Amino acid sequence: MNRRHFLATLAALPLSRAVAQSTPQSAGQSTGQSAARSVAQSAVPLKAHVFGQLPAPGRIRRVFAAGPPAAVLAHVLAPDRLLGWPMQVPPEARAFLAPQVRDCPFLGRLSGRGSTIPLEKLLALEPDLILDTGTVDAATLSSAENVHERTGLPYVLIPGRLSDSPWQLAETGRLLGAPERGAELAREAERLLAEARGAGRRGGARAPRVYVARGPDGLETVMAGSLNAESLDLAGGENVATGPGGGVARVSFEQVAAWAPEVVITQDASFFAWARQDSLWQKLPALRAGRFHLAPSLPFGWLDGPPGVNRLVGLPWLVSRLHGAPVGEDGPGRVRSFHLKFYGFAPERPAFERLLAGS
Amino acid sequence: MPRWPWLLLAALLALAVLGGLAAGPIPLSPVRLLRTLLAGPSAEGQAAMVVWSLRLPRLAVGLLVGAALSAAGTAYQAMFRNPLVSPDILGVSAGAGMGASLAILFGLPMLGVQAAAFTGGLASVGLVTLVARWVRRHDPVLVLVLAGIAVGTLFSAGISLAKVLADPTVQLPSITFWLLGGLSAATTGDLGRAAPLVAAGLVPMFLLRHRVDLLTLADEEAASLGENVARLRTTLILAATLMTAASVAIAGIVGWVGLVVPHAARLLVGPRFARSLPAAVLLGAAFVAIADTLARSAATIELPLGVLTALVGAPAFLWLLARGGRSACCGSKRAA
Numbered sequence: 098m099n100r101r102h103f104l105a106t107l108a109a110l111p112l113s114r115a116v117a118q119s120t121p122q123s124a125g126q127s128t129g130q131s132a133a134r135s136v137a138q139s140a141v142p143l144k145a146h147v148f149g150q151l152p153a154p155g156r157i158r159r160v161f162a163a164g165p166p167a168a169v170l171a172h173v174l175a176p177d178r179l180l181g182w183p184m185q186v187p188p189e190a191r192a193f194l195a196p197q198v199r200d201c202p203f204l205g206r207l208s209g210r211g212s213t214i215p216l217e218k219l220l221a222l223e224p225d226l227i228l229d230t231g232t233v234d235a236a237t238l239s240s241a242e243n244v245h246e247r248t249g250l251p252y253v254l255i256p257g258r259l260s261d262s263p264w265q266l267a268e269t270g271r272l273l274g275a276p277e278r279g280a281e282l283a284r285e286a287e288r289l290l291a292e293a294r295g296a297g298r299r300g301g302a303r304a305p306r307v308y309v310a311r312g313p314d315g316l317e318t319v320m321a322g323s324l325n326a327e328s329l330d331l332a333g334g335e336n337v338a339t340g341p342g343g344g345v346a347r348v349s350f351e352q353v354a355a356w357a358p359e360v361v362i363t364q365d366a367s368f369f370a371w372a373r374q375d376s377l378w379q380k381l382p383a384l385r386a387g388r389f390h391l392a393p394s395l396p397f398g399w400l401d402g403p404p405g406v407n408r409l410v411g412l413p414w415l416v417s418r419l420h421g422a423p424v425g426e427d428g429p430g431r432v433r434s435f436h437l438k439f440y441g442f443a444p445e446r447p448a449f450e451r452l453l454a455g456s
Numbered sequence: 457m458p459r460w461p462w463l464l465l466a467a468l469l470a471l472a473v474l475g476g477l478a479a480g481p482i483p484l485s486p487v488r489l490l491r492t493l494l495a496g497p498s499a500e501g502q503a504a505m506v507v508w509s510l511r512l513p514r515l516a517v518g519l520l521v522g523a524a525l526s527a528a529g530t531a532y533q534a535m536f537r538n539p540l541v542s543p544d545i546l547g548v549s550a551g552a553g554m555g556a557s558l559a560i561l562f563g564l565p566m567l568g569v570q571a572a573a574f575t576g577g578l579a580s581v582g583l584v585t586l587v588a589r590w591v592r593r594h595d596p597v598l599v600l601v602l603a604g605i606a607v608g609t610l611f612s613a614g615i616s617l618a619k620v621l622a623d624p625t626v627q628l629p630s631i632t633f634w635l636l637g638g639l640s641a642a643t644t645g646d647l648g649r650a651a652p653l654v655a656a657g658l659v660p661m662f663l664l665r666h667r668v669d670l671l672t673l674a675d676e677e678a679a680s681l682g683e684n685v686a687r688l689r690t691t692l693i694l695a696a697t698l699m700t701a702a703s704v705a706i707a708g709i710v711g712w713v714g715l716v717v718p719h720a721a722r723l724l725v726g727p728r729f730a731r732s733l734p735a736a737v738l739l740g741a742a743f744v745a746i747a748d749t750l751a752r753s754a755a756t757i758e759l760p761l762g763v764l765t766a767l768v769g770a771p772a773f774l775w776l777l778a779r780g781g782r783s784a785c786c787g788s789k790r791a792a
């Protein structure tokens with residue numbers, strides 16, 4: 098083999114590397130899979146995992162949120178203590194946020210090797226504690242411990258299932274020194290959950306079969322039992338996507354047609370607009386029957402993205418879309434009052450009418 | 457030259473087409489399938505939708521992507537005088553991947569993602585050929601290869617950056633699925649957009665088929681036979697890039713096809729480009745169509761096409777590596 102042949106052989110390698118790299122990188126999927134496991138282990142007692150010594154609740158002034166769900170949690174409980182957002186908050190979402198958090202900077206997130214904030218920058222922010230919420234398993238616990246050991250900052254990890262949100266709000270409120278606010282929001286969360294469960298049960302003998310369309314082409318979905326599909330389970334819908342794997346998976350359109358869902362929901366506005374005029378999607382009975390709904394995603398997703406307490410607002414909406422029954426007062430008014438209660442701010446009513454248009 | 461390899465390829469292709477039409481989560485009996493096919497695309501009902509709107513377009517896109525990647529791989533392997541070269545040696549997949557990742561990051565609709573992927577693929581190869589034109593002190597093939605590695609790595613870094621910046625619950629899975637490759641979203645629209653581009657690459661390649669073997673000679677030798685080597689090489693790069701970028705834009709990164717299929721085709725019909733090109737086109741089309749049929753019907757969820765092709769391709773690659781040196785087998789200098 099001469100030099101040229103050798104180099105050309107070398108040149109063939111980037112492809113193999115690219116494929117090898119892209120295979121295990123399904124970070125979203127693996128998170129979802131561990132989420133599916135955690136859903137299965139629902140009997141585990143609820144407990145905040147604390148690494149390090151927490152300051153007295155009254156002395157917590159600066160909270161760093163490790164990821165988007167934690168940021169939403171800290172924001173609803175103690176907006177003045179949130180140091181910044183771990184995710185990019187687009188301008189249209191900021192318009193729905195209270196002035197004191199609207200201009201909070203983007204800081205980056207902490208999630209093991211996927212972290213986007215350097216630990217030095219984290220130290221420079223001088224937080225009193227790091228708040229994290231989501232899946233609790235060996236990986237997230239060891240990652241939390243690692244950050245605590247390297248920075249000396251107290252780290253709190255709160256289990257993040259939607260059905261446990263009353264407990265999350267009360268417990269985190271207590272830890273952050275806002276117990277009354279925590280208790281008040283916990284009661285409200287309890288009410289929303291109970292309402293959703295009750296309506297789900299009343300909805301009839303059989304739960305409607307639902308397909309959750311994600312991604313720009315609508316052919317990504319959340320598998321039954323995963324953390325991302327929690328809202329659907331709570332609202333009494335039957336997720337059609339069952340099978341191997343958990344979290345997010347890709348499916349074929351023929352599989353969607355074979356499942357024959359009665360309702361299709363999505364949170365992707367561009368997919369929603371496209372599918373409404375696409376001849377293929379229009380062949381699905383659910384779409385022909387007008388049972389295709391777009392969940393709003395401002396300021397945070399109603400179904401997912403992030404999987405935090407922001408999903409509570411989506412529950413009554415989902416119940417009404419699944420079971421056809423109107424839930425209490427009018428939509429925009431109800432959503433606005435949720436915003437006032439949880440986010441401490443709400444734009445005028447027309448903004449909510451626009452938000453709900455098409456949903 | 458025996459006729460059996462061509463009969464074998466035709467049989468394989470027929471098998472791929474029949475399998476692709478018959479398999480799927482919605483059961484259709486052979487009689488019903490035949491009746492639906494005869495009734496034409498305008499018929500009503502679920503069977504017509506499944507056959508005419510889902511399986512046929514997807515099958516056709518699979519055949520097209522397989523043919524395009526294999527043809528591009530055959531051309532590159534002849535041009536770089538090496539059987540271990542793949543269509544993205546000049547960074548087209550990495551460029552397309554970065555275009556698609558950015559488009560998903562910015563929330564563009566599906567057509568936007570496709571357009572960005574196609575543009576990214578062209579941009580990457582464009583950059584490589586510019587560098588090759590600019591650096592004139594070394595062997596042009598060597599410069600192309602090395603520039604391809606560098607530019608490919610640069611665009612891969614862009615993909616990683618897009619992944620880090622993406623929303624981890626919503627956008628990151630989309631980017632990951634795109635990079636894994638797959639035809640689950642394939643439509644007749646995709647076919648209509650990609651087929652002319654693939655044809656625009658395949659036709660010149662076919663017309664030049666007898667001259668491509670000259671590239672296996674040293675540049676000076678080929679020039680002494682009256683061949684404008686630089687122009688021929690540029691034409692081939694342009695043709696292969698168009699085909700690959702169009703395939704990657706609609707199917708994502710489907711690895712190993714363009715690397716392994718040309719080699720298998722040469723084993724069947726011999727090293728001459730004029731023969732190995734059509735053989736690779738047939739074999740590649742059948743290979744991707746069969747792999748995609750498995751991808752969509754083996755489980756309720758889609759198995760990534762790129763993973764299935766890698767499962768076949770990687771062992772084949774290792775086998776090639778092991779038997780290495782003994783035959784360069786792409787119309788090597790010794791053969792010519």
